[in-house]
Amino acid sequence: MSNILEAKGLNKRYGSFKALDNVSFELAPGRILGLIGPNGAGKTTLLKSVLGLTPFEGELNIFGLDPHKQRDELMKRVCFIADVAVLPRWIKVSQAIDFVEGVHPRFSRELCEKYLGQTKIKRNSRVKALSKGMVVQLHLALIMAIDADLLILDEPTLGLDILFRKSFYEQLLNDYFDDNRTIIITTHQVEEIEHILSDLIFIQDGKIVLDDSMDAIADSYFEVMVEKEFEEAALAMKPLNVREVFGQKVCLFSGVAKEQLQELGKVRKPSVADLFVAKMKGEAA
Template identity: 45%
Template structure:
């Protein structure tokens, strides 16, 4: 299948500051990709490069186009929700549907109304009277009603309560992901979306430290729960991370540990949070030795 996103040697500078450093990855059709990284890791810079808001060095193709040169044409097939959902406060929801129908050639007003029926927002409601969670739901309904091939979401549920976040992701997966279209989601709520993801891109200080499917992550990384009495032996095997779990300690390895070490523990499934800490931690903030 033809990749929806292809990046090779992707580098981005703001003056002397390097925001992205030689990234290489692809996004295939039908994938739900989590973009993870600390604040300042380069997530938003990458998303802005993907939608043509910043020129970057290296090779970048999004839906077969150079996003910076062909941004207008690209946006016919790409949907983007930035980290702040901004809608005109004076407008009624019905007016926004009409406005979108006039602005975007691939927007379906009928589909937008269908999606809005999944929310508690009425067509006659005015934006200024909606909660933040409702505004985000309206924004998603409008964007998801565009017949696009790729959706890019930058912290789409930032500041929302847990119920609003759950409703957002349910609508996204149920109504937009169809096995052909792909979505790239930047988020700090790693635990909440882990079960939705098929792939992970992980950034640390502008560098891509992980680009893998969830299946390959489970095959590559090994976590062992172990008794504190064998902690020194585990440490001598140089795990990526040592951390606490209920009932004892755990060690996370990149690849299979030596058989004599594996025999001392019980294999656990490493969570994305554990892997994120292991690959992006700053030693002075997250020491590898459990405290």
């Protein structure tokens, strides 16, 4: 199946600062991509490029469309939730629903009401009377009720408590995601999304430092809690990262057979967070 997104050699400068540095990647339909990076790494610039909100150098197409030249057509198939939910403070919840229903042909009032029914938001309340968390909940309900082919989430649960964050990702999988939809998520709470991801990209200083499927990562990266007598042998194998847990060395390896590593100690799959830290340290070095 053809890709829905293809980026080749994307570059973007803000003065002397290079926000994107030769970024290339592809994304197939029916995938959930985690775009992970520290603050200032280039995540938001990359998303703005995809959404046609900022000019760039290089080649980029989404659904065969140029996001900068064909943005109106693109946005019929794409939805975006920014890290800051922006809604007019004077508007009532019911009016916000009416407005989105009036401007977007793929909006489902029934689905929006279903999402809101799981919150404490009243339809006659104005946005200015809602808590920060409720504003985010309203924004999510409005956006997720749109039948988009590509959903882009930039820190979608920022400001929400852990119960709603968990509920949101469950809804995303059970009520929204299917083989015809594609999702891109950026978040600093990587431990909350790694179980739903199919693909992973790490970006640092505008450069992609990891781009692979979660299946391939599970087959390539292993973390070993090394037994004391094998520490010297483990270090000689040049692990990507070494940390200590309760006085015992934990080494992260790539490209080494699992059977060989099992001779050194207990082998496990690294978390996305641990892999991210290791990659960032490697880039810094």
